[in-house]
Amino acid sequence: MTGNKVYIVGAGPGDPELLTVKAHRLLVQADLVIYAGSLVNPEILRVCRPDAELVNSATMTMEEVMSMIERAYLEGRKVVRLHSGDPHIYGAIREQMDMLREKGIPYEVVPGVSVLTSAAASLGTELTLEGVSQSILITRGGQRIPLDPREDIRALAQHRSTMVIFAAIHMIERVVRDLVEGGYSPETPVGVVYHSTWPDELVIRGTLQDIVRKVKEARIYRTALIVVGDVVDPKNYRRSKLYDPGYTHSFRRGNSGASRAEESVPAQRDP
Structure with missing residues (x-):
C-alpha cells in the first residue's frame, strides 16, 4: 500500500x-x-x-x-x-x-x-467591487436542514454585503422575503445562475421585487445559485487602488516618486 x-x-x-x-x-x-x-x-x-x-x-x-x-x-x-x-x-x-x-x-x-466564481463569470460581475461591497457572505437555504439563528438569511441580510446563496432556489419566495425583512432594499439586484458553465446554463437577472416571478417563469427548481447585492448590477463604483495611476504601492511608482520595490529590490532582467 x-x-x-x-x-x-x-x-x-x-x-x-x-x-x-x-x-x-x-x-x-x-x-x-x-x-x-x-x-x-x-x-x-x-x-x-x-x-x-x-x-x-x-x-x-x-x-x-x-x-x-x-x-x-x-x-x-x-x-x-x-x-x-x-x-x-x-x-x-x-x-x-x-x-x-x-x-x-x-x-x-x-x-x-467553485460555482461561486463561475456564476460570477456567467453574470459578468466582480463579487468584491470597490465602493460597492468588499465582503461576500456565503450561505444556503435552511428549509430541510435548519440553520443556526445567527446564520439565518434574515440575520445575515443586515450586513447588506454581497450574498451568495446555495441550495435555495426551490424556496426563492422565502429567501426574498427574508432578504427584504433583513435589510436589503426591494430594488437590490439579484442574479440567478442555473447549471453554471453547463451546456444548458441559464442566467436570470432581476431585483428582489421581480426575481421570484422570473425564476418561476423559467421553471427552475434546483441546481442554481442566487447572487444578491449591488455588485450584480452596479450603478457606481470606485476604481481599484491597485491599478490607480495616482496610487503608490511597493511594486509601482506613483506620482510621489519611486516605489519601495524599486528602492529595495534589484532590477530583474529578461534572460
Whole structure:
C-alpha cells in the first residue's frame, strides 16, 4: 500500500475544461471514481479510462461510500471521490476526512473551481467591487436542514454585503422575503445562475421585487445559485487602488516618486 492514497477531488462547476490539470490527471489514472451524480456533469467522466469503475453516490449513505473506498484502497486501487465545484464549500468533506483518518487511510483533497466564481463569470460581475461591497457572505437555504439563528438569511441580510446563496432556489419566495425583512432594499439586484458553465446554463437577472416571478417563469427548481447585492448590477463604483495611476504601492511608482520595490529590490532582467 506504500504511496497509495485516496483523492477527494473538486470537479469544477460543470465545464470539463474547468477541471484543474491535477484533477484531470487523477481522473485519467483512477481505477474507481465515486461521484456525486446529481451535481457532477457526466461529460467530465469521459476523461476516465474505459475500464475504470464509475459509481454514482446519489443514493448511497456516507458509510456505504466509505466502505467502498476502504475496500478499493485495500485492494491497491486508485480511488477518486469526485465532488462538484470545490469540495470545501458544502462538500461534506470533513466527515469523510475524519472517517478516512479513523480507518488509517491516507488522503489528499484537490480543490476545484467553485460555482461561486463561475456564476460570477456567467453574470459578468466582480463579487468584491470597490465602493460597492468588499465582503461576500456565503450561505444556503435552511428549509430541510435548519440553520443556526445567527446564520439565518434574515440575520445575515443586515450586513447588506454581497450574498451568495446555495441550495435555495426551490424556496426563492422565502429567501426574498427574508432578504427584504433583513435589510436589503426591494430594488437590490439579484442574479440567478442555473447549471453554471453547463451546456444548458441559464442566467436570470432581476431585483428582489421581480426575481421570484422570473425564476418561476423559467421553471427552475434546483441546481442554481442566487447572487444578491449591488455588485450584480452596479450603478457606481470606485476604481481599484491597485491599478490607480495616482496610487503608490511597493511594486509601482506613483506620482510621489519611486516605489519601495524599486528602492529595495534589484532590477530583474529578461534572460
